[in-house]
Amino acid sequence: MNLRRLLSRIVVFTLLIWSQHAFAYQNGITGRTTVGCGGSGCHAGTSSNTTLSVSGTSVLSPGQQTTLTLTIQNSSRPRSGCDIDFINSSGTNISGLGTISGQGMSGSNELTHSTPKNMSGGQSTWQFHVTAPSTPGNYTVRIAGNATTSSSSGDFNTTTQSIVVKGLTLTAPTGSPTYCGGSSITVQWTSFGVSSANIQLSTDGGSTYNTVSTVNSSDGSNSSNYTLPANTPTGSTYRLRVVDASDNSLSSAMSANFTVAAGISITAQPTPATQTLCEGLSVTYSVTATGSGLTYQWRKGGQNINGATAPQYTISSLTPNNAGTYDCLVTSSCGTPATSNQAVLNVEPGASITTQPQGTTICEGASATFTVAATGNGLTYKWKKNGTVITGATASSYTATTVSQSDAGNYTCDVSATCGSPQTSQAANLVVVSPPTFTTHPTSQAVCEGVKVTLTAALANTNGITYEWVKDGVTLTANNRINGVNTASLTINPVQASDVGNYQLRATALVCQTNALSNIGILGVNTAPPITVQPKPQVSSVGGSVTFSVTATGTGLTYQWQKDSNPINGATTSSYTIASVAKSDAGAYKVLVSNACATTPSANASLTVSDVPQPALSLSAASLNLGSIKIGAQSSRTFEVSNTGTAVLQVTGLTVSGTDAKDFTVDTTPFSLDPNAKKTLTVNFKASHLGAETASIGISSNASGTNGLTLSGSGLDRAIAPALVQISDTIAVGASKDTTFQLCNLSSERITVSAVNISGDISSFSFVGTPITSSLPLSIGPDTCVSVSLRFSPLASGSQRLSLAITSTQGSDTTSVVGVGNIPQSVFDESNFTAVVIPNPADHHLTVQLPSAGGYLTQVRIVDELGCTVYSTETAREQLQVDVQRFAQGRYVLCLSHANQYRNVPLIIMH
Numbered sequence: 001m002n003l004r005r006l007l008s009r010i011v012v013f014t015l016l017i018w019s020q021h022a023f024a025y026q027n028g029i030t031g032r033t034t035v036g037c038g039g040s041g042c043h044a045g046t047s048s049n050t051t052l053s054v055s056g057t058s059v060l061s062p063g064q065q066t067t068l069t070l071t072i073q074n075s076s077r078p079r080s081g082c083d084i085d086f087i088n089s090s091g092t093n094i095s096g097l098g099t100i101s102g103q104g105m106s107g108s109n110e111l112t113h114s115t116p117k118n119m120s121g122g123q124s125t126w127q128f129h130v131t132a133p134s135t136p137g138n139y140t141v142r143i144a145g146n147a148t149t150s151s152s153s154g155d156f157n158t159t160t161q162s163i164v165v166k167g168l169t170l171t172a173p174t175g176s177p178t179y180c181g182g183s184s185i186t187v188q189w190t191s192f193g194v195s196s197a198n199i200q201l202s203t204d205g206g207s208t209y210n211t212v213s214t215v216n217s218s219d220g221s222n223s224s225n226y227t228l229p230a231n232t233p234t235g236s237t238y239r240l241r242v243v244d245a246s247d248n249s250l251s252s253a254m255s256a257n258f259t260v261a262a263g264i265s266i267t268a269q270p271t272p273a274t275q276t277l278c279e280g281l282s283v284t285y286s287v288t289a290t291g292s293g294l295t296y297q298w299r300k301g302g303q304n305i306n307g308a309t310a311p312q313y314t315i316s317s318l319t320p321n322n323a324g325t326y327d328c329l330v331t332s333s334c335g336t337p338a339t340s341n342q343a344v345l346n347v348e349p350g351a352s353i354t355t356q357p358q359g360t361t362i363c364e365g366a367s368a369t370f371t372v373a374a375t376g377n378g379l380t381y382k383w384k385k386n387g388t389v390i391t392g393a394t395a396s397s398y399t400a401t402t403v404s405q406s407d408a409g410n411y412t413c414d415v416s417a418t419c420g421s422p423q424t425s426q427a428a429n430l431v432v433v434s435p436p437t438f439t440t441h442p443t444s445q446a447v448c449e450g451v452k453v454t455l456t457a458a459l460a461n462t463n464g465i466t467y468e469w470v471k472d473g474v475t476l477t478a479n480n481r482i483n484g485v486n487t488a489s490l491t492i493n494p495v496q497a498s499d500v501g502n503y504q505l506r507a508t509a510l511v512c513q514t515n516a517l518s519n520i521g522i523l524g525v526n527t528a529p530p531i532t533v534q535p536k537p538q539v540s541s542v543g544g545s546v547t548f549s550v551t552a553t554g555t556g557l558t559y560q561w562q563k564d565s566n567p568i569n570g571a572t573t574s575s576y577t578i579a580s581v582a583k584s585d586a587g588a589y590k591v592l593v594s595n596a597c598a599t600t601p602s603a604n605a606s607l608t609v610s611d612v613p614q615p616a617l618s619l620s621a622a623s624l625n626l627g628s629i630k631i632g633a634q635s636s637r638t639f640e641v642s643n644t645g646t647a648v649l650q651v652t653g654l655t656v657s658g659t660d661a662k663d664f665t666v667d668t669t670p671f672s673l674d675p676n677a678k679k680t681l682t683v684n685f686k687a688s689h690l691g692a693e694t695a696s697i698g699i700s701s702n703a704s705g706t707n708g709l710t711l712s713g714s715g716l717d718r719a720i721a722p723a724l725v726q727i728s729d730t731i732a733v734g735a736s737k738d739t740t741f742q743l744c745n746l747s748s749e750r751i752t753v754s755a756v757n758i759s760g761d762i763s764s765f766s767f768v769g770t771p772i773t774s775s776l777p778l779s780i781g782p783d784t785c786v787s788v789s790l791r792f793s794p795l796a797s798g799s800q801r802l803s804l805a806i807t808s809t810q811g812s813d814t815t816s817v818v819g820v821g822n823i824p825q826s827v828f829d830e831s832n833f834t835a836v837v838i839p840n841p842a843d844h845h846l847t848v849q850l851p852s853a854g855g856y857l858t859q860v861r862i863v864d865e866l867g868c869t870v871y872s873t874e875t876a877r878e879q880l881q882v883d884v885q886r887f888a889q890g891r892y893v894l895c896l897s898h899a900n901q902y903r904n905v906p907l908i909i910m911h
Contacts, residue, residue, distance in 0.1 A: 028112030032083040033142035034158065047155030050074045050147040054161040059193045060132035061166050061250070067100065068130055068161060074147030075122040077154055081113040082126055083144040086163075089137055097141075098129030119147065136167020136192040138219060164219070166193030170242050170252040171221075178259040178292070180334030182230035189242045189252060191217045196245035199226055205237040205257055214245055234262040234292070261292030263335025270326065276346040278419030279318050285326055286312040287340045293333030300324045323347040350420015351376040357411060357428035361464050362403060363512035364434045369399040372425050376417030383413050400430065405461055408432040433464030435514040436507035442521025446555060448597035449527045452493035457505040457518045459488070468506040470517075471499075473857055473876040475506075492523075500525045502783065506873075513729050513869055517742070519785065528598035529554040533622040535589060535605035536644075539704060540581040541613040544646025545676050549575035550602050551621050552593040560592045581646075583609050615675075616645030617703040626664075626685035626713035627748030627782075633719070633810040634686045635749050639709065641681060641699070643673035650702040654681070656711075658695035663688050664711050666697055687715030717856070719747045719810035720780075724897045726859050727792050727819035728872045736793040738768050739817070742785035747810060753778040757805040765802040765817065766791045772804075780808075794821025818897075835896050841908035848880045851898055859897040862907065865890060884909050 056068035072080040086096045086109070099105045103126055104115040117124040130141060141161040148154030172188035179185060187199055197217040200209035215224045226240070238260055241253030268288035277283055287296065288311065298308035301324050305313065315322050325344050331337040355373035362368050372381070373396065383393035386409040390398065400407050410427035440458035447453045459465060469476045469490045476485045484490045492499055502522055508515040533551030540546045548561070551574070561571035564587045568576065571591075578585050588604040620640035627635050643649035654668045665684045673679060687693065691714055698708040725741045745751055754777050768789035772778070780786060794800055802817040836849035850858045860880060862871040870887055873880075887909050894905040 028081050028083055028106075028114065030083060030107070030110050030112055032144040033085045033110070034144070047157065049076065050145065050155050050157045052143060052145045052157050052159040054141070054143065054159065056130075058162055059164045059166060060130075062132055062134045062136060065098075065129055065131045067127055068141065070126040070128070070143055070145060071123055072119075072126070072145040072147060073123040074119065074155070077147030077149055078119050079116040079149075080119060080124040080126075080145060080147050081116045082111075082146070083113075084111040084128060085109065085142050086130065087140050087142060088133075089139070094133060094139070096131045096133060096139075098131060100127045100129060103127050116148070130163060132163065132165045136165045136169075138192065139163040139165060164193040166244070166247075166250060167191065168194055168197065168217075168242055168244055168250050168252050170240070170254065173240065173254065173258065174256075176256045176258060178261050178333060179228055180261050180263060180292075181228055181232040181234075183334075184225045184227045185240070186223060187226050187240060187242065188221065188223045189217070190221055191242075191244075192219045194244045194246075194250065197222070198243040198245050199224065200241050200243055200251075201226075202239040202241070202253075203233075203235065203237060206239045206241075206253055209239075209241060209243075209253075211243075217242075217244075228260065232260050234260050236260075261332070261334040262290060264289055264291040264294070264330055264332045264338045266330060266338050266340055269341040270328065270343040272343065273341065274344040274346075276348060277318055278348050279320060279350040280420045281318050282314060282316045283318060283322075283345065284312055284314040285328070285343055287328045287330065289330045289332075289338065291330075291332035291335060295331045297329045297331075298326060299329060300326055318347045320347050320349045348419045349376055349417070351379060351415040351417035351423045353415055353423050353425050356426040357413060359427075359429035359431070361431040361433060361511055363509065364404055364432055365402055367399055367401045368403055368407075368430055369397055370411050370413070370428050370430075371397040372413045372415060374415045374417075374423070376415070376420070378418035380416045381413055382416070382422075383411065385409050385411055387412075403430070403432050405432050405434060405463075408463065431463045432461075433509045433511045434461040435512050436465055436509055436516040437461075438505075438507070438516065438518045441519035442503050442505060444520075444522040444524075446524030446526055447495055449497055449525050450494045452491065453495050453499075453523065454492075455490045455503050455505075455521050455523065457488055457507075459507055462488070464509055464511050466508045466510060468508070468873075470504050470506055471501045473502075473874065475873070475875065495523075495525050497525050497527055499523060508872075513872075515728065515872060516740070519742075520783070522783070526554055526595055526597045528600045529557055529593045529595045531593060531600055531602050533619065534603045535591065536616075536618050537606045537608070538616050538618075538644055539608045539610070539614040540578075540616065540644075541610050541646040542581060542583060544581045544613060545577065545579050545644070546581055546607060546616065547575050547577040547618065547642065547644045547676075548589050548591070548605055548607075549618065549620070550591050550593060552600070554595045556595050558594045560594075562590055562592065563587050565590075578607075581607070581609055585609060613646035613675075615643055615647045615649035615673075615701070615703045617649055617651070617699065617701050617707050618642040618644045619699075619707060619709055621709060623710040623712065624683055626683065626711065628714045628716055629685070629687050629747050629749055630719040630810040630813075631687045631689065631715045631717065633747075633749075634684060635713065636682055636684050638680050638682050640678050641673065642678045643675055643703075645703065646675050648675070649673040649677075651699060652702075653700040655698045655700075656695055657698065658711070660688070660693035661695045663693055663713070664695040664697075683711060685711070685713040687713060690715050690717055716746055718813045719745065719751055719808060720753075720806050720813040720815070721746050721857070722815060722874075723813075723856060724859055725815065725817040726861060726872070726897060727817070728861070728869050730820045730868055731792055731794050733794050733797060733821050736791050737819075738789060738791050740768075740787055740789045741817075743772075743780070743788055743806070743815065744785035745780040745782060748782045749810070750779060750781050751808045751810050753780065753806055753808045755805075755807040757807075758802065759805065760803045760816075761795075761800040762802065764792060764794050764796075764800045764819065764821070766793065790817060792817075792819040794819060797821045835894075835903045835905060837894060837905050837907065840905075841910045842884050843910060844883070844885050846882050846884055846907075848882065848894070848896075850875070850878050850880060850896070852878060856898055859895075861895040862887070863893045863895055864888075865892070885911070 051073045053071045057066040105111045106114040144158045146156035169190045194217040198211040199213040201212045202209045236259040238258050239254045244250035266289045270285040298305045298313040325342050327342045328340040351374050353374045357370040357372050383390045383398040413425045414422045416422040437460045442455045467486050469485045478485045502520040505518040529552045531552045535548040538546040561568045561576040586609040590604045591602045593600045624637045629635050650672050652670050693713050695711040731737050768791050804815045806813045838847050857874045892907040894907045896903040
């Protein structure tokens with residue numbers, strides 16, 4: 001093939017290839033809006049020779065359609081084409097593009113040329129529709145345009161067109177807020193395509209709006225502050241909205257109303273401005289205010305009152321602490337807090353008791369004063385006793401003079417002031433102590449050993465009385481058997497034989513410095529009855545008469561005789577007689593002696609029966625006690641000698657022997673007794689010294705065995721006690737004190753007082769009631785007392801004595817009554833005896849070693865520096881303990897009196 005022909009074929013082939021490409025892309029290619037039409041199989045590439053421009057409305061309302069015109073310019077290319085899409089701000093393709101008939105474009109979401117357009121004058125135009133989305137915002141139309149000569153030659157360029165979809169959305173305020181006049185409201189909104197916005201206010205819930213502010217608006221979020229005028233009327237029908245300043249149809253409003261609240265205005269102030277009220281009354285302050293969301297805080301002196309948060313503040317019961325200046329701070333949800341006017345409150349106090357009356361214990365006849373102190377204005381006083389008004393007792397003090405038991409009780413005072421309720425003081429208890437006077441004395445009684453026994457006494461008045469039980473003159477101490485030694489009732493459980501004795505209750509009125517002793521209550525203790533004379537052995541001939549007898553002591557005794565331990569029917573007396581003895585009566589005889597407590601068997605007494613008559617001597621007693629008598633006095637006792645045998649008894653002699661044989665006498669003349677005969681003999685006793693005396697009587701006879709009996713007695717230094725009566729109080733000259741004491745028969749014999757001679761300071765003493773001298777002759781039984789009452793009326797200071805010389809059947813005894821007048825001389829010292837006081841000075845207790853009793857009581861007194869007796873007692877013991885803890889620290893004198901002798905010991909008490 002020649003060269004020409006080859007070249008011709010190459011040209012034809014090339015033309016065929018170009019022709020195919022031109023026809024293949026004449027409808028346009030999608031997806032080129034950002035990359036253009038360059039690259040393989042397309043146009044050459046981007047070139048500034050090709051320019052693109054878009055015209056038409058670019059700001060649209062949602063759903064609005066507009067027509068955009070694309071102009072492609074290129075001076076050297078004859079034809080043009082394009083590719084167009086529509087995206088949102090996220091770069092996502094959206095619908096909204098539309099073709100226009102005759103424009104040679106096709107597609108929906110993306111438009112491309114379906115037929116290239118020829119250039120005219122170096123440019124071509126393409127028109128298409130854009131419909132705005134319903135959502136306001138910024139959107140973009142992307143365009144690729146090319147200018148071509150052929151399918152492979154040409155150049156292109158890209159461009160974009162912004163589309164703004166107008167929108168306006170109010171984002172704040174929301175809900176139903178409340179604002180105050182003058183408040184700044186932050187208005188926030190989101191806009192697109194709006195350059196200027198009107199902020200509008202509705203006062204009728206959105207029916208009408210008025211522009212209150214015009215502000216700039218840019219795409220996206222916007223904010224502006226709007227200040228409500230201070231004079232904005234209150235109400236709850238307010239709304240805000242934002243409006244496109246250029247298009248009133250574009251707006252966004254609050255969905256609910258907001259409220260304009262009012263500020264504070266106090267319309268009624270607390271009244272009165274100043275007032276004075278009485279303590280205990282109530283007061284109410286109130287304030288009235290207008291405004292929204294009001295709160296209240298009452299204050300006193302500028303300080304908040306806890307809990308006082310209401311329009312009213314009430315104090316229900318005023319006290320002086322409530323006085324002050326009160327106001328109320330009122331706050332609101334709007335406006336500045338407002339403070340009310342001040343109200344001044346003065347509180348006049350009521351009565352207040354600062355010193356209470358004090359109770360006291362005093363002796364009957366003294367005076368008691370009660371005092372109350374109080375604060376307050378116009379004070380008045382009203383004293384009461386046990387709740388009953390005391391007539392005339394209207395001062396701050398009340399004195400009860402010369403008190404008696406009827407004055408005892410609780411004393412109070414009602415104190416009133418000008419203001420407030422009357423105040424009642426504490427009760428002051430007045431205890432009135434009377435000198436002890438017994439109304440009931442201990443009762444003598446005999447009881448069985450091992451049982452419980454109670455001794456009681458009673459006084460007319462027990463206030464301020466202390467008690468001490470004494471037995472035989474000695475103060476009792478409590479132990480596991482003896483209880484109540486310091487009460488009016490003494491219990492011994494169980495009773496023992498050692499408890500037998502004379503019991504008295506000593507009652508002491510310390511505040512009156514007096515004491516008294518009850519009468520004696522004798523306590524007897526029944527043990528198994530003691531047999532003092534045992535049955536005697538008997539010897540009798542057949543047909544003779546014998547008598548067995550026993551002597552036992554005690555009360556309520558019963559007897560049961562036995563022979564060879566077998567009861568003898570009907571033999572139930574203290575003696576058993578066999579009138580005609582038979583051989584069968586021989587044996588051992590005894591008797592069972594019983595009382596309410598126990599049974600004592602006697603010794604066995606044998607009965608020997610023979611055919612020959614025999615005398616038998618029997619005595620009515622094995623011993624005789626001739627009692628206690630004054631030295632030099634005399635007593636007598638008798639006993640019987642019996643012949644219980646069957647032959648004549650010949651008594652040839654009676655002899656008295658022993659240490660004190662000279663003081664006992666008996667008839668010693670011999671005598672004889674026929675069978676069953678008796679003879680009474682008398683024994684006389686004349687005491688020669690103090691203490692016990694003993695002797696024995698021996699009897700000589702023709703009866704078998706030895707017979708005799710023992711004798712006893714005792715000597716006393718005086719028959720009548722006491723030797724000294726000390727009036728316990730120091731009595732002022734011109735005053736008087738009554739004292740009752742007991743004159744007691746110390747002997748075992750009844751005595752008769754035939755005379756009482758009175759000497760000494762007769763003018764200072766007188767009898768109360770019937771004088772003892774008017775009762776003569778006066779018989780006083782053994783261990784029995786009579787009362788003597790004296791009135792001591794000292795005519796001078798110092799110790800004064802009255803002596804009673806008493807003549808009786810047992811001789812003479814002297815009782816001295818000593819009183820002390822006034823203060824100057826409170827103790828005396830006539831003679832001395834030995835007394836030891838340990839320790840001295842004393843702290844808690846002191847021990848006094850006393851002389852031997854010798855039948856006398858020792859009187860013990862402790863006297864202070866003023867001559868007042870602070871302690872007094874009598875004792876028969878040789879050692880006495882005194883508790884001095886209750887005495888004040890200081891100097892004292894211990895005064896001792898014993899058998900007409902006196903001893904004064906200086907004493908110091910230190911604590």
